[in-house]
Amino acid sequence: MLLYVVSAVYVSYLAVKGGLGVALWNALFWIILLFAAFNALSRSFQREDQGRQLYLHTLVHPRSVVMARTLYNAFTMVVLSLLSLLFYALFLGTAVLEGADLGQFLVAVVLGAIGFATVLTLIAAIAARAGNGLGLMAILGFPLVLPMLLAVMRASKLSLDGVAWSVTSTYFGGLLLLDVITVTLAWLLFPYLWRD
Amino acid sequence: MKHWWWKFMAVVLLLIASIAGLRVPLSPALVHVSPSRIMPGEVMIDVTGYNTRFADGMRTYLVNDNQYVCPMRVDVMDATHARIVAEVPAGMRASMTDIVVQGMTYPGAFFTESLGEGIESGSCAPTPPKLDLTGLGFTFPNRSILYESIRNLFFHVPMWFTMIALMGIAFWQSIKVLGNTDLERDRAARSAVQVGLLFCGLGLVTGAVWARATWGAFWTNDVKLNGAAVTALIYLAYLVLRGSIPDLYKRARLAAIYNIFAFVLLVLFLFVVPRLNEIDSLHPGNGGNSGFNDLDLDNRLRIVFYPAVAGWVLLGIWMVDLRTRTARLIEQMDR
Incomplete structure (x- = not known):
């Protein structure tokens, strides 16, 4: 997965060559992260065959499974996004980060990564149950993460411009609320998904 | 009747809304005034209205910061077109002058040149502007752009x-x-x-x-x-x-x-x-x-x-x- 991100970053480095403005730098980063998220999370339910699912079903409650998956995916996404930020900054330059509020930007990255993970975990589960892999996941997931992507891009753009916490905190609050609601929905709905 | 009254209601409501929505006229308003710039001296102003009923003897004046300029002559071409001739004095206070015809205001109609300390207000000045709606009945607001x-x-x-x-x-x-x-x-x-x-x-x-x-x-x-x-x-x-x-x-x-x-x-x-x-x-x-x-x-x-x-x-x-x-x-x- 990390290899995927690194190659994407390297390709964009080769493609861009010159310097990037703040807006483009930000947009490109989030697009790379978005596709990385789709790739990483689509596999979270794919590797399970019928037998293994039944085995899990006898051991634990489905809610424990979905919570574990969400936590694991969120953790993966946070690590992945921070690492890709590192490589991204390495290849595409840190010029835009000079005027930025780095703390805010990191909060935006972490919240965005967690948001992608929570939304896409349930979508991955639905796609896997429908017996159709990455294609269906992209169709189902994309419109649902799009508004989140817009909000998080705007928040990170603002933090790159170095505005005050009081401005960005509404975005962060909104994203946090979104994460909480998504996790609650997954908690409520997942048991129905597993029933056969 | 018991089960389909709401369908009946849907049809009636939609008919009312569509007919009223398409048939009710817009309230009269001024939609175009030319020229857009006035300077001291005699000016000829062409006014175009929409759904208006311009008539001879209608009350018309220019307003600049609560001071009024009265027209010398008003020629009514038809119900929606009129030509106003006025003597614009020098020394008006505000850079934008409005025009009022039959109680309908066209705000910011003219950029005004040769500003000064103010002028003597004309005697045509205003009874509170009142839109004449008689005979039109129910109308929708007429907003510029919309x-x-x-x-x-x-x-x-x-x-x-x-x-x-x-x-x-x-x-x-x-x-x-x-x-x-x-x-x-x-x-x-x-x-x-x-x-x-x-x-x-x-x-x-x-x-x-x-x-x-x-x-x-x-x-x-x-x-x-x-x-x-x-x-x-x-x-x-x-x-x-x-x-x-x-x-x-x-x-x-x-x-x-x-x-x-x-x-x-x-x-x-x-x-x-x-x-x-x-x-x-x-x-x-x-x-x-x-x-x-x-x-x-x-x-x-x-x-x-x-x-x-x-x-x-x-x-x-x-x-x-x-x-x-x-x-x-x-x-x-x-x-």
């Missing part, structure tokens, strides 16, 4: 109300499907989504036409337009998901789960995210644009707007009902 397109309010806006209502019905039916996998409720949810998508499409089309007429482009990068596009994508994805699962009961359950998840997120996006960056929207009520409430004499619009909303929503529910029933019949015939 003009006749204000009637689209009764078509464009109810489309979105209806879409949200139908998606809400689909959401409710999906919750019921999870309780016990009831194929009838699954059919109802699917029909509601399909009809809701139809209304989404109509809302986009009417909105695009309206945007072209008022903002100058069919599509703008606006929070509400993004919301509409996301909504369309979500529910198209819902239909794709349904299409990819052959088993009836599994399809009902998975589609219901996706629908519940999507609807909750969608409501959050449509009603919370626009609040975050409302400056971006050109829509009324956002980013300092005037909303419905400060349209002058908005009650004239409301009298038609509320029946239109109720009529469209009821029509949408009726369409969902019909679609559900045909879907059921088709499935029975296939069996």
Whole structure:
């Protein structure tokens, strides 16, 4: 997965060559992260065959499974996004980060990564149950993460411009609320998904 | 009568809203004044009105910072065209001069040159401006930029109300499907989504036409337009998901789960995210644009707007009902 991100970053480095403005730098980063998220999370339910699912079903409650998956995916996404930020900054330059509020930007990255993970975990589960892999996941997931992507891009753009916490905190609050609601929905709905 | 009174009501409400919405005239207003710049000396001003009834002896004057310039002569060509000849004095105070004809004001009509300390106010000055509406009866507000397109309010806006209502019905039916996998409720949810998508499409089309007429482009990068596009994508994805699962009961359950998840997120996006960056929207009520409430004499619009909303929503529910029933019949015939 990390290899995927690194190659994407390297390709964009080769493609861009010159310097990037703040807006483009930000947009490109989030697009790379978005596709990385789709790739990483689509596999979270794919590797399970019928037998293994039944085995899990006898051991634990489905809610424990979905919570574990969400936590694991969120953790993966946070690590992945921070690492890709590192490589991204390495290849595409840190010029835009000079005027930025780095703390805010990191909060935006972490919240965005967690948001992608929570939304896409349930979508991955639905796609896997429908017996159709990455294609269906992209169709189902994309419109649902799009508004989140817009909000998080705007928040990170603002933090790159170095505005005050009081401005960005509404975005962060909104994203946090979104994460909480998504996790609650997954908690409520997942048991129905597993029933056969 | 017991079961179809609301369908009857939908038809009546829609007829009222459509006829009133298209037939009621706009209130008279000045739409064009030339030239756009005046300087001291004699000027000839051509005034064009809309739905006006210019007549000889009508009261006309220029206003500059509460000082009045009276015309020397007013030639009325016809009910909507007049030529006003006035002697403009030097030394007016404000850089913009308004013109008032028959109580109708065209604000900021002229850039004014040779400003000064003020002038002696003319004697034609004003009885409080009063619009002569006799014989016109009920009219809609005539706003610059909007003009006749204000009637689209009764078509464009109810489309979105209806879409949200139908998606809400689909959401409710999906919750019921999870309780016990009831194929009838699954059919109802699917029909509601399909009809809701139809209304989404109509809302986009009417909105695009309206945007072209008022903002100058069919599509703008606006929070509400993004919301509409996301909504369309979500529910198209819902239909794709349904299409990819052959088993009836599994399809009902998975589609219901996706629908519940999507609807909750969608409501959050449509009603919370626009609040975050409302400056971006050109829509009324956002980013300092005037909303419905400060349209002058908005009650004239409301009298038609509320029946239109109720009529469209009821029509949408009726369409969902019909679609559900045909879907059921088709499935029975296939069996």
